[in-house]
Amino acid sequence: MDKPEAFYISSLYGECGADAWTWLVMGTNQKTHCSERSKIYGVSFLALLGAASPACGQEALPAIDIGVATPRADRAKSADDRFRSAHPGDALSDPATDNAPTPKSSVTRAGIEILGGPAQASAYKALDLLPSVIEDSADPYGLSFNRSITVRGVSDFFLSRTINGLPIQGIVGGADLFDLDDIGRIDLYRGSVPANQGLGFSNAAGVLDLNILPPKEKLSGMISQGVGSNGFHRTFARIDSGRLPTGTSFFISDSMSDADKWKGEGDARRKNVAFGLTQTLGDKLEVSVYGVHNDQKANAYRPLTFAQTQNLGATAFLDYNTGITGKSSVDANYYAFNQTRYVTNAIFAEIAYRIDPTQSIIAKPYYWRNSGYQQTAAGANVRLWPISNYNLGGTIEYRKHLPWDADVLLGFWAQSTEPEPPPLHQKLYAATALGALSFSRWSTLATSDTHKLFSPYTQYTQTFGPTTVSGGLRLHIESTPNLQYFNTAGLPDVGYADVWSLNPAPNPNARAPEMTYYEWLPNLGVRHRLSEEWSASASYSRKVGRPDWGPQASSFLGAEAAFLAKGINLATLMGRIRPETVDAVDVGLRYQTGDLTIAPTFFGFWTHKKEVLVYDPDVGQSYYQSNAATVGRGFELETSWKATDWLTLTGSATIAAETYVADIAAGATSTMRIGGKQTPYTPRYSAKLAATYHRDGFSITPILRYNSKRYGLADNSQSVSPFAIVDINASYEFGSRLGLTPMTLSAGMTNLFDHRYISAISVTETNLNSTSYYVGAPRTIFAGLSASF
Template identity: 45%
Template sequence: MKTSVFALSLLGGVSVAAIAVAQEAHQLDPVSVSGSEVGGALVVSDPQPTPKSSVTKAGIDLLGGPAQTSIYKPFDLMPSVMAESPDPFGLSPTRNINIRGKSNFHLSSNVEGLPLTGIVGGADLFDLENVEQMDIYRGGAPAGQTLGISNAGGGIDQRLLRAQDKFGVQAKQAYGSYDFRKSFARLDTGALPETDTRAFISFSSTANDKWKGSGDQDRINTMLGVSQELGERVKVDLAAVYNKYSANTYRSLSYAQTKNLKGNYRYDYNTTLTGTNATDVNYFDFNRSQYENYATLATVDVTLAANHHLLFKPYYWNSNGVTYGQTSSGGAGVQVWHQQNDNLGGVFEYNGNFSTGTQLSVGHWVQQMAAPPPPTDQKKYTVTANGGLNFANWMTLAKIDPFIVNSPYVQATQAIGKTTISGGLRYMILGAPSMQYYNTAGLPNVSYDQIWGYNPTPYADAAVRAKDYAELLPNIGLRHEISPEWSASASYARKFGRPDWGPQASNYINNRVAFQAKGVSLQTLVDKVKPELSDAFDVSARYSAGGLTVVPTLFFAKNQNRQVKVVDPAISNLSYYQGNAETTQYGAELEVSYEVSNTLTVFASATQASETYDADTPTLSGGAIAGTKGRQVPNAPQTMVKGGLTYRWADLSVSPVVRYIGDRFGDSSALERAKGYTVADFFAGYDLGKEVGLSSLSAGLSVLNVLNRRYVAEVAPNDTDLSSGASYYVGAPRTIVGTVSVKF
């Protein structure tokens, strides 16, 4: 297969970025990419009718950042994608990815096709060194892909690097700015004699200081993988991971503070205690989070006959964490939120390729998710004169049943001459739980399990009935080869976004008197949010010849039941969510690459997009109406341009990269403008292996934000928020990291 390249290359552990485009084919099998491509560092497009882009292993090494932990960073050079964070290393939980103007709130984030993580809690589970491929769906997806309780914002998936056939050791050490350091090691056993078992174990330790204020970030990760064939028909792959993470959070700026970035650039949480509670709640160590995660997943592949397989893919994930932060209501204090999530699920799937050329996939996904959200328990503490925390009261106490998901699906694909047609249907049933909140007055400072011995009184007005949300999600795609150089494709898919019950419950419990005065119960608020539905269309063409690849794409979507946060003057200016907005989304993407010679490749991507509200947004009380009609949704840049080049000489590779992100707004009234920014990065790598007689010994250098620009990197809340008062996080200054890696 001749593969067109849209790439950045790197020799070594960190460096460079890559985009490549693979020539069309009719199969749905994984894309095969020649190792002779530029540096092996590629992002490729999948040949199936429904559009998908993939970052290969070499591309992950380059795009994943120095820490190699963030599932968002590898996609940052793709069109219509904006990865946001104040942290240069990708370790901070303060981050977002925006795809075609939509935030990660409705993003399906999977591992091996499984929605392994729950709704909230924990950091990235896997070291990217253990990930072989990462996929992203910016538009629609086949029925068995982007499984999860939300995929309205698109989907991403990590494909793990499984146990290898040959014995091998990999080690990497990185150091950089702000005391950044990462140590990573992986041992593969190869195929063991007698049993033919393949296994690997890896360990990593990653840490750095915050680049402003006080505090740090620490992460410990251990992973085990085993592959085993049981006879000629059964193959089992098992992976287990343990991840422990703690971090002090970055402090945001108000919109007024962004008007003077120079003066407020290093604004952060307080580094000293004053003895005054209202001030000391902003002490850096009272604004942090920590999580401990355990997860395991498996794939049991049973060959029924040639080209016919039955798959069973069970998984389990548990997260135990706590978050500290300033209370949003009820006076100055530190809120402590314990988050204990427990998720158990599995996918049963049949895959068959028939002699007629038909490919068929039939499956069923089930999952049980223990809350939160919404929060089951939150406590408030005040800061003592000596800097300790003194229990004040329970803020939230609830019993919430598990969420139950059932989702059968079917997908069929047929090649007819030079045309491939694929279509499918998924039935999404999201079982929302019953919820009961309790009066916390006078309850003592004991654990969640112990508090029930004190017989708290249930609120009659703060109970929510269990409810099933069910939707049919069809998809269809078509790809046609016009000539050896030209092809065209079109696709449609309906996507699903879960309602967000969490803020509704928190807002209600904190403001019961005001809501009750207007005859509003918690059930009333919960009923106002419902699943977002997005009907997405994509049309694209591709030209590929003589080292030049050009891929223009047009996309369009109608979004209904769009969840938005409003402020209601008729209910004491309280905020809450509603699922009553409709938006129209459209835009164009362009990917261009040109392999000038064996030593020089240039590349670029561009996006011009819009998503605006179709009408003004009424409030629950029927009072004031938010003037949203025709307004761009918050935190959605209309223009993005990215590009760079890679030059290779002997064993040296260098690549400058530039990203321009256009203006965004922090509010639906388009009054708070976050100015566009341009950031340049530089990467270099050198292969030392030949000089010392090793198969692989590499050194790499990464310089992020070369020109040391000051800019707003992240806007939060994101595109669901119609209220003012958004938080703005500045981008990190110039950051330099060096890496040495070895394999043998």
């Protein structure tokens, strides 16, 4: 009986998978059954109790500052300030991380611990309190791949996701690489972006930058165990070596997480191993190396149609089928045939050389490798997309502090990616009466060479008394790969590497040559201190969005004869889409004292060459063209306030709109009336508030999130009701009160009042004619115990 490649991938790793932590706890037998996981978690829980010992101090690794010389002790203190452990009363987010004029907000360690949830697996969830951010996941733990986020109405397809400023992750393989326990701070640039930030395929939606928590100066460790609704279990451990006599310090962390879906059948599992190593070589050179292995698998949640969203009392728990009927057209929606798995490895380094007290050179090479598969229902069949891609790249920067209180940065970034979307090979399978998959045919077969990106950039910052001016320029150069599709008729069920021995015939009309795009991305900003508490800022930058070549290729392959009849081949169609650009402007104020920060911001942006699906009456088909435009404007308010010694408030509010500039053709004789209409998914109003009460080791944080009405389609014909959700988190630190190592018991609930609502809307910014909807998770309860030394 034929099995898809995904089945062989799954069997390769075993039902539960195996990593370093598994080997340590379970031994070398990878075949241990999943039912034995509960024993592992029991051992982990006992290890928590065994970790009780007198507490040791913790101190962050000294940072290498660029510019002025800084004594090592001061640098250690500076690093500790940036990535210090969460303290009672900390705000969950900080709108005033630095004095740069760009609208950047940061999620603190306290915010990461609470907002990241018990799984600490999704950086998206940690952004929940920030203004103009709409984050939703189909499951409450952030372990599912059915998740979404928009920043000022722009989807994460256009979001630059970086780690320590490096665009390590790819387009496909969207799981977060690092556990949030290993992240010291999360920065989000919502509007204008400096030249040395936002590297990658796209930054039109902004920049999400994870800052790794580096090895600590003193020997320390932490272990935690979490449990929760729907069979949730998570074990995490990290140990830091401290600074050794050789000038070396390192950390190793490991985690295992799994949870059942809250509806239907299936689950999600995540295994993560990470390390970081820092070596000082004299007073001038410091080398840091970080690596991570992440293995994540999840069964998909089935979305609802708009009609089904109108009666959530009856449809909220609809999901993929849990039994086999013997009818392939029905069984394609069997839960086990709709799943995704990514196995990802990444390694990157930071090599900083201090030339003298005023100038430095930093090199950051990186490598990212992702393999796995996606299985999804495709009509009466199941489509298998085996995935194997990588990124190889790096940055090099020269930084100098000038005598007249100015800093200049010169940098260069390069990356090669091979392959990437569109898919190079996909197969279709039919479900059998025995619950297996039988090969039907190849649906896609193609070759592609390397996708290359280059960017020289510069940023200059000057301070004139109370005024800081910063401006820069980046040249974004992108060379798309040669793409060649092949005829697949009659090809058997063999692997991608073996199919070429059968000499499949290339389709001469389905070839797209390499194309190179050049986009200049300037930025300019100014911040002026009006008084000790007040400052004002204004900034502008141009950002870039990646064309989505996959749907364009699908449009051609699905109606090849119709296109060829009009003399249009794939190369012609690919030439009709280009990178979109966004001009973003932000004007804001900041009031900041020791206990209160208020940051109101007015913003606007203009999107050019936006890619949308447009009907061509000459061809009689719809395809993608970069000929739409949108205008966005809005107001954000972000605040944190330590109201008393025992009460801290963190919140944000947004009033925003993004509308299409003009109507677009929707059919042979019709027009989609979207001019002036709100773009899908984004609410006009949203508000978030967290209140943290803390006293005598006890802390409780209720969180309220409100979103107004949203739309599923661009013509605003499918509206989704507004919702307000309340989550609550509590903790009690009792170990130090007993003279032991710090130990903390925590508990919480998401969706406290068990509200039925639509969370994620599966909107593509190109196809404006269809969408699907995901139900928000019901009330979820969780608890955990952690110990550190």
